[in-house]
Every structure is written in C-alpha cells, then in structure tokens.
Amino acid sequence: KNEVEQSPQNLTAQEGEFITINCSYSVGISALHWLQQHPGGGIVSLFMLSSGKKKHGRLIATINIQEKHSSLHITASHPRDSAVYICAVRRGTSGSRLTFGEGTQLTVNP
Amino acid sequence: GAVVSQHPSRVICKSGTSVKIECRSLDFQATTMFWYRQFPKQSLMLMATSNEGSKATYEQGVEKDKFLINHASLTLSTLTVTSAHPEDSSFYICSALTGAIPDYGYTFGSGTRLTVV
Numbered sequence: 001k002n003e004v005e006q007s008p009q010n011l012t013a014q015e016g017e018f019i020t021i022n023c024s025y026s027v028g029i030s031a032l033h034w035l036q037q038h039p040g041g042g043i044v045s046l047f048m049l050s051s052g053k054k055k056h057g058r059l060i061a062t063i064n065i066q067e068k069h070s071s072l073h074i075t076a077s078h079p080r081d082s083a084v085y086i087c088a089v090r091r092g093t094s095g096s097r098l099t100f101g102e103g104t105q106l107t108v109n110p
Numbered sequence: 111g112a113v114v115s116q117h118p119s120r121v122i123c124k125s126g127t128s129v130k131i132e133c134r135s136l137d138f139q140a141t142t143m144f145w146y147r148q149f150p151k152q153s154l155m156l157m158a159t160s161n162e163g164s165k166a167t168y169e170q171g172v173e174k175d176k177f178l179i180n181h182a183s184l185t186l187s188t189l190t191v192t193s194a195h196p197e198d199s200s201f202y203i204c205s206a207l208t209g210a211i212p213d214y215g216y217t218f219g220s221g222t223r224l225t226v227v
Contacts, residue, residue: 031213031214033216035218040220040221041148041201041203041220041221041223042218042219042220042221043203043205043218043221044218045215045216045217045218048213048214048215086153086154090214096142096159096207096214097144097156097159098144098156098216100153100154101153102152102153103153
C-alpha cells in the first residue's frame with residue numbers, strides 16, 4: 001500500500017463543474033503539498049498545508065490531520081485546469097524530502 | 111517568487127554519449143536540490159538529493175557513477191547522465207528547497223525530456 005494515495009486516478013469534467021480530488025496518507029507528516037503538472041511536464045506548487053484550509057482564486061485545499069486526509073477543490077472548472085494534480089507529503093519534522101501520490105489526471109472539456 | 115531555470119528542455123543523444131542537465135536558481139540561493147525521474151503516467155521518483163558543497167545522497171538503486179550530480183554553487187546544480195542508453199530515456203526534473211523548517215517550500219524546474227537513440 002502506498003503511503004500517499006490519491007483518488008480518483010482520472011477525472012473528466014465539463015467546464016463549470018465543481019471538482020474534488022482526494023488524498024489520503026498513512027504516515028505522520030509535517031506538511032502536505034498540492035502540485036500541478038502541466039502537459040509539458042512543468043510542475044507548479046499550488047498549496048502547502050499543515051492544518052485547516054487555504055484558498056487561492058478558484059482553488060481550495062483542505063486538510064484533516066486527525067483523519068490523514070486532504071482534498072483539493074476546483075470551483076467553476078475551466079479547460080485550462082486540465083493537468084495532473086499531485087499530492088505530496090513531507091514526513092516528520094526535520095526531513096525535507098517529499099513522498100508523492102500517483103497523481104490525478106484531470107481533463108476539463110469545454 | 112522563487113524561480114528555477116532548467117536546461118535543456120529537450121535533448122536527443124546517441125547511445126554511449128553523456129548529457130548534462132542544469133538547474134539554476136534565479137533569485138534565491140538553493141542549498142538543497144532534489145533530482146527526480148518520471149516515466150510516462152507515473153509519479154516522480156527521487157533519484158538524489160544534493161546539498162551545496164557536499165556529495166549528493168543517492169536513493170537506493172540509483173547508480174551514482176552513472177548519474178553524476180554536482181552542486182558546486184548556491185545557484186547551480188547539474189545532473190550528468192553518463193554513457194546514456196535507451197533505457198535512460200525519461201523526463202528529469204529538479205526541485206529546489208526553499209524556506210526553512212517548518213515551512214519548507216519546493217520550486218520545480220520545467221523538466222528535461224531525454225531521448226537516447
């Protein structure tokens with residue numbers, strides 16, 4: 001069993017739909033990151049969470065430390081949101097390496 | 111914000127030759143750089159962690175003599191794939207550690223797609 005699991009693996013939506021991507025982890029963490037990988041391969045860091053909720057534009061990320069679960073929401077989805085979304089956790093308190101989920105391929109159709 | 115410039119973005123090389131990939135931090139000092147490899151439809155696989163001025167730490171199963179990492183300055187880290195073979199064809203991407211405990215951040219390069227023919 002992977003230490004970081006995402007669902008769904010693939011997600012197709014119509015433009016304007018509300019989207020949720022889930023991430024569950026089985027290890028103690030100091031922070032959780034949501035990353036976006038564009039079709040060309042470049043990766044952008046969207047959020048870093050250690051508790052609660054963060055919002056940036058149409059993106060919202062939440063984390064429940066007790067349940068070891070995080071969600072990434074996209075409101076009013078747009079075709080330009082099509083990308084792979086990756087959940088990654090930083091374990092422990094002193095290490096700096098990330099452990100990655102398998103990613104969720106999101107396709108938003110016009 | 112922090113920017114990491116990675117070059118080249120694509121490279122095709124002949125089997126047996128070496129290829130160097132560079133990652134430069136443009137507006138900050140990157141004391142730690144991570145190098146990843148990614149196969150199609152798979153997640154990132156950490157190859158090694160490099161710290162400026164010291165030897166890189168390689169993950170289990172990664173040949174350090176084949177994947178040479180140099181982090182000689184606070185703004186430049188390089189990965190050299192030596193004697194490349196077709197099975198080395200992959201997407202390679204670097205990531206610089208930013209911030210400090212407990213608020214580490216990660217800035218990624220744009221990646222290099224290596225094809226060995």
